[in-house]
Amino acid sequence: MAGYTPILDWIDSQAPRMRRLVREWSDVNSGSHNVAGLATMLHRLRSAWEPLGGDITELSLPDEETIDSVGKIVNTPLGKALQIRKRPDAPLRAFLCIHMDTVYPADSAFQRCELLDDNTLRGPGVADAKGGLAVMLLAVEALERSPWARSIGWEVLINPDEELGSPGSAPLFDEAARRNHLGLLFEPAMGEGDLVSERGGSGSFELIVHGRSAHAGRDPKAGRNAINAMAEMIGELNLLELNGTTPDGVTINVGKVEGGGPVNVVPDLAICRFNVRVKTPQDQSAAGEGILNFFRNNERKRDGIRLEMHGGFHRPPKPLDPQTARLLDHTVACGKELGLSLGHRRSGGVSDGNQLAAAGLPNLDSLGPRGGKIHSPEEYVLLDSLPERAKLTALLLMELASGEIKWPKSIHEGHEGGLE
Ligand SMILES: [Zn+2]
CATH class of the missing domain: 3.40.630.10 (Zn peptidases)
Structure with a gap:
């Protein structure tokens, strides 16, 4: 010394x-x-x-x-x-x-x-x-x-x-x-x-939901409501955390939603931004897989709705x-x-x-x-x-x-x- x-x-x-x-x-x-x-x-x-x-x-x-x-x-x-x-x-x-x-x-x-x-x-x-x-x-x-x-x-x-x-x-x-x-x-x-x-890790994601607009009164069936689809998907995202699809160390926070316009138009766009926190590299792989499956399932099951996802784990644990x-x-x-x-x-x-x-x-x-x-x-x-x-x-x-x-x-x- x-x-x-x-x-x-x-x-x-x-x-x-x-x-x-x-x-x-x-x-x-x-x-x-x-x-x-x-x-x-x-x-x-x-x-x-x-x-x-x-x-x-x-x-x-x-x-x-x-x-x-x-x-x-x-x-x-x-x-x-x-x-x-x-x-x-x-x-x-x-x-x-x-x-x-x-x-x-x-x-x-x-x-x-x-x-x-x-x-x-x-x-x-x-x-x-x-x-x-x-x-x-x-x-x-x-x-x-x-x-x-x-x-x-x-x-x-x-x-x-x-x-x-x-x-x-x-x-x-x-x-x-x-x-x-x-x-x-x-x-x-x-x-x-x-x-x-x-330190834990963090990922940020943007989910973009494209629907189809239509007159809400005259021809609502011709539309595909992007906000409704997104709302259902947010429910699923939160379940992903709660039902153990992702491990204990994972939390998902939907932080921002955007979309829609005049209420007499079926909205054709909604955006949901969410953050995922993980404790370990294993959590990160599991959470990444869970999110990918969530995205693919929704892509498959939603007729007339197109999805885009951006983002990822920019800060690994x-x-x-x-x-x-x-x-x-x-x-x-x-x-x-x-x-x-x-x-x-x-x-x-x-x-x-x-x-x-x-x-x-x-x-x-x-x-x-x-x-x-x-x-x-x-x-x-x-x-x-x-x-x-x-x-x-x-x-x-x-x-x-x-x-x-x-x-x-x-x-x-x-x-x-x-x-x-
Ligand atoms: Zn600093």
Whole structure:
């Protein structure tokens, strides 16, 4: 521990700078669809990372595809992602990641930071995840100041679309999983600083029901009522959860329905959007199969009705496998050396860590600061947790680099490619 102390002390000396960065970054609106705001953020982040001497790449992402209220596919542009890589040929390589987008759109009323007391900053994205951006930056800066830096390579990804479910950046996680040995993500910590041990998975689906319109009074029999068909199908969807067709760990939530028009017309269109949560990869396969069967049966039995289904499990479950458990143990041990007693728990939420885990990269995804009320106009960060969490990751990186923590330098099985 002793050798690491001067570097960790340096992080403490940077606390005022961390506060300033979080404040400046949070005052820039970077809602997931605010492409101009995201470009400003990208520019600022680029300047912050440039002195570290890695290879910086701005990555354009494909448009986000969504289904609009008349069942058509709509393309929406996304911001660019920022990738920084240093020592990609080092024997041990860490992947570090957090998003620059927030849930607050350009026209949100919540735009600026306010200091509530000496240690509490309220503002859009201060914890989720502008604080995490500062923690990640300082942890890597600290590593680079240490004599062990040359033994470890790192790859940083800052994506602009996490709050949308990473529709454009998802493939980047699969690539990163093939190049690195472990992943560190800087989503906000839970409660008093706890780490997330495992996460369930999530899928979002859109069911589009096409019927046939007709005059409701003159010729109702000529029509096929899309809303009636959809209503019956929603009943079946809910039964899918209740009657045990899907396992215990599965819940289905019909979240939005649209369709119809004047009441004297038999409606020819209805759209139902639903979310499915699963606990394990087995749950996910069972739920996926159940939904597919539900769709096929209805396609077959409904004369004059045409169905379309979009969506899927964009966030697979993130189980606590042995490698992830090891990483968790090492991190808790680093916390102990810093005087922190870190607990860990399961979370019902999802993150990019889900994607990484599914691609085979063991990762911890809640290394960001302590705070709360995220995704609300009351979002806050506890400022003393900024250096605290930066020290946690810096110590973990230094112990990995120095060999004090032995980490297997082989990539998770199931991955091919030029790695030892
Ligand atoms: Zn987040």
